[in-house]
Amino acid sequence: MTVPHLALNDGHSIPQLGFGVFLVDPDETEGIVSDALAAGYRHIDTAAIYRNETGVGRAIAASGIPRDELFITTKLWIDHQAGSLPLTAIDESLEKLGLEQVDLYLSHWPAPERGTFVNAWERMVEIRDAGKARSIGVSNHLPEHLTALIDVTGVVPAVNQIELHPAYQQRDVVEYSARHDIRIEAWGPLGQGKYPLFEEAPVTAAAAAHGKTPAQVVIRWHLQNGTIVFPKSNRPARMQENFDVFDFALTDAEMAAITALERGQRVSGHPLEVN
Ligand code: NAD
Secondary structure (H helix, E strand, O other): OOOOEEEOOOOOEEEOEOEEOOOOOHHHHHHHHHHHHHHOOOEEEOOHHHOOHHHHHHHHHHHOOOHHHOEEEEEEOHHHOOOOHHHHHHHHHHHHHOOOOEEEEEEOOOOHHHOOHHHHHHHHHHHHHOOOEEEEEEEOOOHHHHHHHHHHHOOOOOEEEEEOEOOEOOHHHHHHHHHOOOEEEEEOOOHHHOOOHHHOHHHHHHHHHHOOOHHHHHHHHHHHOOOEEOOOOOOHHHHHHHHOOOOOOOOHHHHHHHHOOOOOOOOOOOOOOOO
16 A cells, blocks of 8 residues: 655655554553554654653664655654753654654644744754754644744744644644645544544445445545544554555545534644643
């Protein structure tokens, strides 16, 4: 199964489907990421705050998969935005991951009350220039935060990773990002299982029409929208199910019906409130 790669604004590319490890127990991470790699995933999304980078690194090392076939993302936590802290934070993440370079380093939240997210971005540009991150981007940044970064540094983030699922699509952020050639990554792409997304009529109807599961339909909706997505599951059968999404396509009408599920329903923190 070949996962499509999308071009980033810095000349690099990213596999559009990956595997996320938020809330994966650090003690179980090596085994779970090994299962994901065995299922075919080559793009892993972790973060310093998940405290499971060591397990991700062990799974990578044990896999024997050539480094250039993997795409590894980690994130700078908000406690490490100030001063030169980002420079030590990336070194700690690389050490835990057992890597010399991550493929993508993200500033995790703007945490605007701290007033340090622009500094974090300036240091991340240095991290990229030092070769410790091939691409750099942000997460949970609203247009006002993106504008501040771009105005100060002239460096446009390669991606913005935001909460995005059918009931919460953040169209203002998506449209701003499209205008600036910033790729959107969806976190919580399945709504984190916090509302009955898989029982919504447009999702179940498309699943029945294509002989696929509701989860596969929602992942397909993201992919056809051009969104990068990395659903999480601890279960090998679901990992395989979530990866098996390249043998069908939703019709324009099915896409539109799922898009119409937007109702401003967030399942987790708001960028202005995480500080
Ligand atoms: P998700 O939407 O991927 O939901 C995960 C949950 O969905 C699983 O725990 C499981 O209960 C369920 N699930 C998965 N596959 C299923 C299937 N085939 N059938 C039925 N249920 C299924 O939520 P997530 O893990 O929060 O988001 C994905 C990734 O995004 C994370 O692992 C992490 O890498 C990233 N993330 C980033 C941020 C951020 O602030 N940048 C925040 C949250 C998550």
